[in-house]
Amino acid sequence: MRNELKMHLEATVRTLSSMGVSVLEQKELPYGVQLTLAGYGSSCRVNLYHSKKKGNSIVQAGGDKSFLEMVLGQLGSTAASSVSVPPGLRAGSDEAGKGDYFGPLVVAAVACEQTTARALTAMGVGDSKKLSAAKVRELYEKITVMSDVRYAVCSISPREYNRLFSVFKQRGKNSLDTLAMAHGRAFEYLFAGKAEPTVAVVDKFCEMKRLRPWLTISASIVELRVRAEDSEPAVAAASVIARSVYLDELARLSEHCGVTLKPGAGAPVDIIGRTLVHSKGDAILYDTAKVHFANTGRIT
Numbered sequence: 471m472r473n474e475l476k477m478h479l480e481a482t483v484r485t486l487s488s489m490g491v492s493v494l495e496q497k498e499l500p501y502g503v504q505l506t507l508a509g510y511g512s513s514c515r516v517n518l519y520h521s522k523k524k525g526n527s528i529v530q531a532g533g534d535k536s537f538l539e540m541v542l543g544q545l546g547s548t549a550a551s552s553v554s555v556p557p558g559l560r561a562g563s564d565e566a567g568k569g570d571y572f573g574p575l576v577v578a579a580v581a582c583e584q585t586t587a588r589a590l591t592a593m594g595v596g597d598s599k600k601l602s603a604a605k606v607r608e609l610y611e612k613i614t615v616m617s618d619v620r621y622a623v624c625s626i627s628p629r630e631y632n633r634l635f636s637v638f639k640q641r642g643k644n645s646l647d648t649l650a651m652a653h654g655r656a657f658e659y660l661f662a663g664k665a666e667p668t669v670a671v672v673d674k675f676c677e678m679k680r681l682r683p684w685l686t687i688s689a690s691i692v693e694l695r696v697r698a699e700d701s702e703p704a705v706a707a708a709s710v711i712a713r714s715v716y717l718d719e720l721a722r723l724s725e726h727c728g729v730t731l732k733p734g735a736g737a738p739v740d741i742i743g744r745t746l747v748h749s750k751g752d753a754i755l756y757d758t759a760k761v762h763f764a765n766t767g768r769i770t
Contacts, residue, residue, distance in 0.1 A: 472520065474520045474526075475502065475503065475518065475519070475520040478518055478520050478526045479496075479503055479518055482505070482518060482528070482545060483505075485545060486505075486507065486541070486545075490509050490615055490616070491507050491508070491509035491541060492507065492508050492509060493505050493506070493507060494506045494507065494508050494513070499517060501519055501520075501521070502517050502518055502519040502520075503517070503518050504516070504517050504518075504531055505517075505518065507533075507537075507541060509537070512533070512534035512537035513533050513534060513537065514530070514531075514532065514533025514534050514537045514538045514541060515530075515531035515532050515533050516528055516529065516530055516531055516538075516541060516542070516545075517529045517530075517531045528542065528545050530542060541589075542592075545585070558583070558584065558667070558668035558669075559581060559582070559583055559665070559667040559668055560581065560582065560583075560584070560587060560667050560668060560669050560670075560671070560702070560704050561579060561580065561581040561582075561657070561660065561661075561667040561669070561670040561671070561704055562579070562580055562670065562671045562672070562673075562698065562702050562703075562704030562705030562706070562707070562708050563577060563578065563579040563580075563653050563656050563657060563670070563671075563672050563673070563705065563708050564577070564578060564598075564672075564673045564698070564699060564705050564706075564708040564709040564712055565577045565578075565649060565652065565653070565673070565675070565712055566578075566598065566709070566712035566713040566715070566716035567712075567716045567733075568645075568649060568675070569734075569735060570716070570720075570733045570734060570735060570760075571734070571735040571739050571743070571759050571760055571763045571765045572628075572720060572723065572731040572732065572733070572739065572742070572743075572758055572759050573628065573716055573719055573720040573723060573731065573733070573758075573759075574625050574626055574627050574628060574631065574716060574719045574720075575625075575626045575631050575648065575649065575652060575760075576623060576624070576625045576626070576652075576712045576713075576715045576716045576719070577623070577624045577625075577649070577652040577653050577655070577656045577708075577712060578621060578622070578623045578624075578656060578707075578708040578709075578711035578712035578715065579621065579622050579623075579653075579656035579657050579659070579660040579670075579708055580613075580619060580620070580621045580660075580704045580705075580707040580708040580711065581619075581620040581621070581660055581661070581667055581704065582618055582619050582620070582703070582704055582707070583618060585618075586616065586618040586619060587702075587703035587704060588703070589616075590613065590619075590703040590704075590706065590707050591703045591706070593609065593612060593613075594609065595609055595613065595703060595706045595707050595710055596699060596700070596706050596709075596710075597697075597699035597700065597706060597709055598699075598709040598710045598712070598713035598714075599709075599713075601710070601713075603717055606710055606713045606714050606717065607714050607717070609710045609714075610710055610711055610714035613707050613710060613711060614711065619707065620660060621660070621707070621708070621711055622656050622657075622659035622660035623656065623659075623711065623712070623715055624652045624653075624655040624656040624659065625715055625716075625719060626648070626652055627719075627757075628723075628756070628757055628758050628759055628760060629756060629757050631648065631760055632756055632760065632761050632762075634648050634651070635648060635760070635762055645760075645762065646675065646676045646680060647680060649675060649676070650676055650680045650681045650683075650684050651684045653672055653681060653684065654681065654683075654684025654685050654686065655684070656708075657670060657685065657686065657687050658686040658687075661686070661687055666687050666688060666691060667687075667691065668691065669691055669692075669693055670687060670691050670692045670693070671692075671693050671694075671695050671698050671702040671704065671705050672692060672693070672694050672695070672698065672705075673695065673696075673697070673698040673699060673705055673709070674694040674695055674696050674698065676694075677694075678692070678694060681694070716733075717733075720732075720733065723757075723758050727746060727750060727754060727757075727758055728749065729742060729745055729746045729749065730742070731746075731758065735763055735765055739765060740765055740768050740769055743755065743759070743765060743766075743768075743769035744769050746758065747769055747770060752770050755769070755770075
């Protein structure tokens with residue numbers, strides 16, 4: 471094996487290892503080497519080549535399509551994803567629990583480079599509202615062990631949320647200010663003492679004037695984008711992380727109060743609320759729910 475190809479192979483194996491992908495088999499080819507890879511419950515094959523004219527190249531050689539796309543995306547293939555992702559460190563934030571009566575308000579922020587963003591898309595990371603709870607948790611486990619993904623979470627418990635809402639209301643503000651504060655804190659946790667990203671995309675829920683006071687990163691790099699989960703992989707990853715944390719916190723609250731709490735704010739939630747109040751009294755809502763929602767009036 472020529473020295474250039476050997477260096478290409480060693481660098482590729484190091485990158486794959488950092489992704490949690492294992493090399494099961496290595497097979498020499500004319501002018502190249504084929505790797506059989508395994509990870510995330512799937513397998514695939516890729517061929518590595520080096521030539522003086524083209525330099526290093528990686529070519530797919532069969533196996534699970536989604537897994538292949540993820541691997542090629544992480545290794546820098548331009549064919550990895552149909553989502554156009556500019557180069558540079560990027561970040562995104564999204565929330566969960568905003569429209570759910572029971573449980574916390576959770577905001578997650580994620581930072582990653584271009585190739586990792588492509589890999590996230592190839593893994594199927596997207597808007598968590600369109601994914602099942604099981605899929606959200608599965609993706610959460612994959613995202614949070616990726617060495618090239620940084621993330622931070624701001625989770626505001628129902629008790630703290632209700633306190634903040636009361637304080638903000640006295641100042642002529644509302645629940646969107648609580649959410650803006652949580653997005654600001656998530657970015658603050660993510661970039662404390664670290665270089666700022668090229669761009670930080672926020673799934674739009676308000677105007678910049680409401681968010682700006684809570685930002686510790688430069689407002690000039692922050693972009694508010696409608697349905698940002700569909701166009702920015704970092705936001706999609708943040709959506710998944712926030713929803714998974716929300717669901718886990720909701721499960722812990724359920725265990726604590728002895729009643730299974732559900733997401734949402736419709737009639738089924740009212741029924742759960744009445745059962746909870748009948749068992750524990752009205753005060754339990756302050757520790758389990760966002761009491762400014764109309765559900766509280768219907769329940770009590």
